[in-house]
Amino acid sequence: MQKGEPGNIVDCLRIFSGSSHPELASEIADYLGCPLCSRATQRFSNDNLFVQLGESVRGKEVVMIQSFSPDVSDNIIELLMMLDAARSASAKTIHAVIPYFSYGRSDKKDQPRISIAGRLMADLIQTAGASHVMTMSLHSPQVHGFFSVPADHLSAHAVFTRHFRSKDLSNSVVLAPDIGHAKRAAKLARALGIGVAAGDKERLSDDTVRVAGIIGDIAEKDVIIFDDEIATGGSVMAIVDLLRKQGVKNVTLACTHGVFSGPAIERLRNIPELREIVTTNTVPIPPEKRLPHMTILSVAPIFGEAIRRNLMGQSVGSLFAFWPDSDESGLPE
Numbered sequence: 506m507q508k509g510e511p512g513n514i515v516d517c518l519r520i521f522s523g524s525s526h527p528e529l530a531s532e533i534a535d536y537l538g539c540p541l542c543s544r545a546t547q548r549f550s551n552d553n554l555f556v557q558l559g560e561s562v563r564g565k566e567v568v569m570i571q572s573f574s575p576d577v578s579d580n581i582i583e584l585l586m587m588l589d590a591a592r593s594a595s596a597k598t599i600h601a602v603i604p605y606f607s608y609g610r611s612d613k614k615d616q617p618r619i620s621i622a623g624r625l626m627a628d629l630i631q632t633a634g635a636s637h638v639m640t641m642s643l644h645s646p647q648v649h650g651f652f653s654v655p656a657d658h659l660s661a662h663a664v665f666t667r668h669f670r671s672k673d674l675s676n677s678v679v680l681a682p683d684i685g686h687a688k689r690a691a692k693l694a695r696a697l698g699i700g701v702a703a704g705d706k707e708r709l710s711d712d713t714v715r716v717a718g719i720i721g722d723i724a725e726k727d728v729i730i731f732d733d734e735i736a737t738g739g740s741v742m743a744i745v746d747l748l749r750k751q752g753v754k755n756v757t758l759a760c761t762h763g764v765f766s767g768p769a770i771e772r773l774r775n776i777p778e779l780r781e782i783v784t785t786n787t788v789p790i791p792p793e794k795r796l797p798h799m800t801i802l803s804v805a806p807i808f809g810e811a812i813r814r815n816l817m818g819q820s821v822g823s824l825f826a827f828w829p830d831s832d833e834s835g836l837p838e
């Protein structure tokens with residue numbers, strides 16, 4: 506906690522990490538000046554999971570940190586069991602911190618007989634015991650409404666603007682791969698004092714997309730492609746193809762969630778125009794996926810600060826994804 510704040514907040518706090526991303530969880534715990542509590546997860550011979558919290562949570566503010574990164578299904582079940590364990594052990598409040606909510610992409614019924622799985626996951630998290638959820642850069646803003654417990658939808662905007670303000674952006678433009686993400690891209694562009702453009706993207710399959718055109722002036726510009734996530738790299742490939750035809754020679758990729766699944770890393774490795782890939786640590790990025798021109802920004806201070814303010818009963822509005830522009834993120838330099 507920050508200097509001058511009552512130490513009893515740390516006394517009331519218990520932070521647990523799921524198996525998905527212990528490094529981020531321990532950075533968040535360090536920010537709060539509170540050690541991580543132990544948790545044991547085992548697999549029975551019949552493939553069922555067993556989860557046990559290593560410390561009493563009775564009457565405590567409990568924070569459970571779990572990203573929906575591979576193995577996604579195991580990580581979700583583990584989180585649900587951690588929440589349930591804390592509730593039945595009489596925790597006072599249970600905060601589910603989900604830096605990457607992967608099922609946010611399943612947010613509508615765009616084919617017959619499918620599940621809106623983002624909504625289902627939100628229901629399960631609440632049913633398991635979460636009284637409050639914190640997450641970051643959901644696929645679409647509407648997913649926020651899937652949660653019927655209070656949910657803080659945070660943004661990595663502050664760390665991206667800090668990063669890009671140290672660069673020469675005199676010939677740069679921010680490009681959203683699709684219209685749905687144009688608002689987020691416009692917010693970054695405004696903060697950087699540069700222009701914005703958007704692609705007209707259509708997804709053909711899990712790893713292939715078509716970009717019919719680009720709205721906005723990108724000819725011969727240095728283009729910062731800004732998206733919520735890079736999964737297979739299909740969107741990036743289609744956009745870069747179009748940029749090439751318009752004489753673009755310098756491309757930077759920026760995304761909150763560096764999922765880099767399937768062919769993504771090989772695809773990115775083979776884009777000669779690519780100058781830098783800027784992502785965050787909402788999901789773990791193993792050494793074999795770290796390219797030499799990749800920068801990984803930490804979102805631990807954003808989650809740490811949001812947790813701190815929640816515990817202190819203070820506003821977290823300046824850390825939200827869709828609130829008006831503000832330079833006052835309140836994050837330490």
Ligand code: R5P
Nearest residue numbers: 732734735736737738739740
């Ligand atoms: C969805 O459309 C998202 O905003 C991203 O553009 C998408 O997840 C990227 O996926 P991929 O890298 O597989 O094209």
